[in-house]
Amino acid sequence: MMKLYDLSNSPCAARLRIQIRLKNLPVAMDEPPFALCSSEFLEAFPPGKLPLLLLDDDSTIAESTVIMDYSRGDVSRARSSAYCCDRLCS
Numbered sequence: 001m002m003k004l005y006d007l008s009n010s011p012c013a014a015r016l017r018i019q020i021r022l023k024n025l026p027v028a029m030d031e032p033p034f035a036l037c038s039s040e041f042l043e044a045f046p047p048g049k050l051p052l053l054l055l056d057d058d059s060t061i062a063e064s065t066v067i068m069d070y071s072r073g074d075v076s077r078a079r080s081s082a083y084c085c086d087r088l089c090s
């Protein structure tokens with residue numbers, strides 16, 4: 001199952017939490033196991049920002065709007081987003 005890493009007080013991830021609950025998407029939600037900005041966090045979460053979507057193959061997708069498109073199954077829209085900045089777009 002995909003997992004969304006975010007913080008409960010993160011405004012960037014609020015829209016994702018709403019979408020996941022309203023649409024009952026199969027996405028688990030969790031807080032990162034390391035403090036934001038710590039070296040462990042930066043190593044494990046390369047963009048250094050949340051939210052981050054962890055996929056079943058252990059790759060990740062960053063940027064809340066891209067994650068919104070991807071997690072509801074609109075992969076082509078996620079790929080074409082101006083904010084798409086990871087392996088999804090390469």
Ligand SMILES: N[C@@H](CCC(=O)N[C@@H](CS)C(=O)NCC(=O)O)C(=O)O
Nearest residue numbers: 010011012048049050051063064065
């Ligand atoms: N454009 C990004 C913004 C992500 C972002 O700035 N997230 C904040 C939390 S709301 C963050 O991780 N801040 C930590 C930092 O900038 O070091 C998105 O919408 O996902």
